[in-house]
Amino acid sequence: MIRGANVALTREIPDLRGVVVGIDWDAGTEVVLQDNLVLAALLCGPDSRVLSHEHVVFFNQLASPEESVAVRDAALHDDQEQIEVDLRDVPPEVARIVLVTYINEGTAQRRTLGQLKRVAVVVREAGSLRELVRSEDFAPVLQSETALVLAEVYRHGGDWKFKVVGEGYRNGIAGVAADYGVPL
Template sequence: MSGLMRGANVALTKEIPGLRTLVVGTAWDAGGEHALDDNLVLAAILCGPDGRATSAEDFVFFQQVVSSDLSVAAVDAALGDDTEQLEIDLDQVPAAVERIVVVLYLSEGGPRRRTLGQLRRCVVRVLDGATGAGIVTSEDLAPGFGPETAVVLGEVYRHRGGWKFKVVGQGYAAGIVGVAEQYGLPL
């Protein structure tokens, strides 16, 4: 079965009426490169109608594991095949939040430069948080990576009274700093 390609989307709440909780996860293969594997971080940015974060509290990652409104949380121990996961309570997402951007980035400052281009495999998945059933899996995004140290994997966004998920796969050579600039996130 092939995965959802970059740019493709799925109407989550249309496919599963009554969907309340999502788990967005990612799985990667660093090919035995432990320093690369250990320094990858899954994060989320909650964005308003202008596509930008309103404050640093809109960034969920390993040092801030829950959004201030409690709608998005990092999962302590990823389940299934995922390496890391985020849980999104759609009912708790404030009306002012139009989209939740899911990011994977390298958080290292070491002398040896590592990039996402070293990954052998990278997919993003969306699961029904109540049942654990898979809703969508992306194509392998790793072949499209090069010198980037951060990538927007996908977006959960509002659409006509419901929620959709879009596979993005957009890399940033400037890393999390480039992502932060794009989404107005103060770091």
């Protein structure tokens, strides 16, 4: 799927109970970059602002308060990191789950997402891990960005949809935090 494209997950698969959203990247020989890439989920209200600091799921906060969104212990298939979403248990005040990747500590060592050879977001069916959707490779358009909004899983009417975003930030997680109201 290309940037801006979306798909109606639960309309296409009515019995879909959950998804696993993963990031598939290739950092080549850039070990510092490989070791410092982070996948995070921001649980946002209808205003696209994170509900609270407890609604940011990443390596330092492994699950949302009600545990409907959680970091998977070990990523499977070709994904380097994965976040699992139990669509049935996501609280009604959560309108969208924004998936972000960023460089945690590599910016001090002059690393950018433009050094990636490949980066894509993948949606799999929870349980079977059957691939449902894969984004385009964002790597060719990345340059000096240190954070990237990959995609959104969001409510639309009574259904859940998935949208490829692909918006880069040169000011890293601080830029994402400012746009989505994440307290740092």
